[in-house]
Amino acid sequence: MPASLGTAIHNTVEDLCNLDISNRDEDEVGWFHSTAKDVLERNWKAERKQFMDTPRHPRWKTEMLSKAHDGLVGALGFLFEKAGLPKLELSDVSIQVWRQVQGIVLATEATLESDCGRLMGRLDLLILDPDREEEEGWIVADLKTGRPPRSELDAKVRRQLLFYRDLMKQRSPEHKSIVAEGWYSSNETAYVADGPSILEGAIQAWESMEITETPFQATPSESACSFCEWKAWCPDWWVSRREGLLGGGGTFRDEVTKLVRIDPDSGAALFERAIPIDHEGALTGSDYRFGAILKGQALEQIKQFEQDELEGFLFLGSVRVQGRIVHLGDWSEVLPWSPILESASD
Ligand code: SF4
Structure with missing residues (x-):
């Protein structure tokens, strides 16, 4: 259920970023809230179907739709902030404001592949970095709808973010400034993942996954x-x-x-x-x-x-x-x- 909730939020952010509003009046307001709600409900329904079609599944918690809505508001808050906008009520978002947000979004749900073709990742959002405008910096952002870290990013999440960053760096070596951030919607905090490249370690891990005739020896704990x-x-x-x-x-x-x-x-x-x-x-x-x-x-x-x-x-x-x-x-x-x-x- 948490995975379905997360996917519904991710897909809604993606759909809203890709919304075609080219022919709309820039002063129009009062459209965004109902659009966001409709898109979320559509994605929620699609997730429900997939969930119910899965053979081993627990109860679908209809009541979590309101949590998904809160998560969506939190996720959109990051985009407003990165676009240099104040915190806005969804009902106050004009066409012009949403165009400004769409203007910083370079890609949504992009698939990244390593040069060797063995490693792959899917990033949620690639956006222009407002703090590194002169260098044309990029932010690889991963939306997180789960529990936020108490202080620092969990080691596995950090590695995941660095992995996306490093794949993006390999793909676009001309871009000197690429940072990875985990955007936690529940506490509306963006956590930056810093550190050296992890690609070499990832390739080693890939190589150790060779299929064997017999399973690994169990190590219960x-x-x-x-x-x-x-x-x-x-x-x-x-x-x-x-x-x-x-x-x-x-x-x-x-x-x-x-x-x-x-x-x-x-x-x-x-x-x-x-x-x-x-x-x-x-x-x-x-x-x-x-x-x-x-x-x-x-x-x-x-x-x-x-x-x-x-x-x-x-x-x-x-x-x-x-x-x-x-x-x-x-x-x-x-x-x-x-x-x-x-x-x-x-
Ligand atoms: S149940 Fe325990 S021992 Fe068995 S596969 Fe899972 S972790 Fe390993």
């Missing part, structure tokens, strides 16, 4: 496994949980289980925790059982398994623990336990 998207197909974290190397506490946790019984009408279920017997995903039963209440998507998935007469163990992702029972809903995942142990061959 609390920080790595907690939010790992691969967990449902990786037997090692479950072995580590069993051996006490990973904690299994917390309000939200994952389980590997067998369904003992379920009442499809109420969603009340009983599960039996499975015990790993090797590192390849083989399991056996246990005498540890727990009750669960299933709703929404989780209940639908279990019902489908019952209908398909699918037997075997189940991965339960993000179950919410409350007392002695757990809750599963739209935020959870229910998948057949089916570890992937080697690379697929095509």
Whole structure:
């Protein structure tokens, strides 16, 4: 959902920057707010469709449209500032003002490719740098709709911004002044990424991504496994949980289980925790059982398994623990336990 929200804002900024207003009266006001709203709603709808078409998705939060609107206002604020304009209400933006903003935008959503063709990035905005007008400086700007940094940019975000900057420098060596900025709409602050070129390191990273017959050796750890998207197909974290190397506490946790019984009408279920017997995903039963209440998507998935007469163990992702029972809903995942142990061959 945060990714969809971010994309809707990005696409709306891009569409507004590329809006054809060449034939409009420069004094016209009162048009921008409704246009921005319409464009945002159109992009919001497109994101919703894509989200709902994705097989593993949680609930779509309609109420976050107002957050998207706030994010859009924050993102547009950067453009007004860089164009040398005061902070404006969207309803006060005239055609002439928006032309001034469009005048500093050199590119939107541009694809950057390294000379060697191995590295690629997509920048959100390339704009004229008002602080380096004489040198015809450029700003590579990346819109950020997530949580802003407490003080400094996160190392990964900084590297991403430097990567765009360096690709742009490689493409346009005649431009001496190219800076990269992360524009955080939630606190309306632009963070500059400084530092030496990172292209060499990026090429080395690319070279180390060669496909191998067998997967990398698993290295389970609390920080790595907690939010790992691969967990449902990786037997090692479950072995580590069993051996006490990973904690299994917390309000939200994952389980590997067998369904003992379920009442499809109420969603009340009983599960039996499975015990790993090797590192390849083989399991056996246990005498540890727990009750669960299933709703929404989780209940639908279990019902489908019952209908398909699918037997075997189940991965339960993000179950919410409350007392002695757990809750599963739209935020959870229910998948057949089916570890992937080697690379697929095509
Ligand atoms: S769940 Fe498996 S793949 Fe994911 S971080 Fe843990 S060990 Fe690695």
